[in-house]
Amino acid sequence: MPNRRAFLFGLTAATAAAALLSGIGAARAADPVRVALIMTGPITDGGWAQLAYEGLQALKAKGFVTAYAENVAQANLVQVVEGYADDGYDLIIGHGYEFGSAFLEIAPEYPDQKFFASTFKPEGEAPENLGFIDLAYYDASYGAGALAALISEKGKAVGFVGGGDNPTQQRMMACFVAGAQLTREGVKGLGVITGDYDNAGRGSEAASAMIANGADVIWHGANVTGLGAIQGAVAGGAKALGCYSDQTSVAPGTVGASFVMNLGWMVEQVGDSVAAGAFKGGEEWRPKVTEMWSLKAGEHGDHDSALISEEAWSAFQKIWSGLGSGEIEVSKLAP
Secondary structure, three states: OOOHHHHHHHHHHHHHHHHHHHHHHHHHHHOOOEEEEEEOOOOOOOOHHHHHHHHHHHHHHOOOEEEEEOOOOHHHHHHHHHHHHHOOOOEEEEEOOOHHHHHHHHHHHOOOOEEEEOOOOOOOOOOOOEEEEOOOHHHHHHHHHHHHHHHOOOOOEEEEEEOOOOHHHHHHHHHHHHHHHHHOOOOEEEEEEOOOOOOHHHHHHHHHHHHHOOEEEEEEOOHHHHHHHHHHHHHHOOEEEEEEOOOHHHOOOOEEEEEEEOHHHHHHHHHHHHHOOOOOOOOEEOOOHHHHEEEEOHHHOOOOOOOOOHHHHHHHHHHHHHHHHOOOOHHHHOO
8 A cells, every 4th residue: 555645746747847837828828819910111111011011019918929020121131031930939920921822831831820811812732831912902992993083173194103012913004094084975084004112203103104194193103212202292283092001291282182001900900800819811811802991181181172062072982882891893904
């Protein structure tokens, strides 16, 4: 018969060990999710990077542990991503198309962590710990073209100023042109891809050139270059529409409304999904354009009625609703 004292001691030790392990498990379960956001631009760009950073700050306010890197050069991208992965971050968000192919290579090496690239999913399969997103650029661009045509005073032409010369910007331009020309007969859609996201001078020159060719409404998709496009619209006496962030204050009395990308919401949604154990990897998230984008005009609300008539706004709202519901299929109108 075993020694009773030894038996009790063993039981007590086992119980204590179990309690300790249980406590450790509970502590681990309560550990905050760690999120790192990596951007190729500055968090002061007034749009693309800044809005995502604001979403990261919202996660931090909820109790997430956060970190970020801005102005990351393409040559250093993989090194920076792997640095956060090696540090054990639960979720690493690569903000931009540059991260798509890079994450396909990196994510399989860190199967216990999640990766998210704010760009389209490349063709082929993706690992289960890697997610992508269709940011509804093309529906938004079609909507911007439609609104531009509706608020054109001359009814001759409206223009788009693009940034980097890549497939996304090229297709945004094509969808803007389609939205304008299919919405109002006689209105021509013009476009210039400047090849640069961060050159205000190029943006202003592109806008001026299109204004000289009859455009009286300018929209852009080009960050700092886009701010230059708005200034070009001011100089040329044209109206403008903002993009990515609410840019009403850039040129009050010129910007009738801004197509604001809800990038902060995107970052929050992805972070919350990881915290809830509901992250969907291996696929492309496709939010509706009416979820991913919103219309804002500073103190005026969603539009400046001094620049956009109620008749034009009402007509645009029907188009916007149709884009959100899928009734208007941009892929069929601007293939």
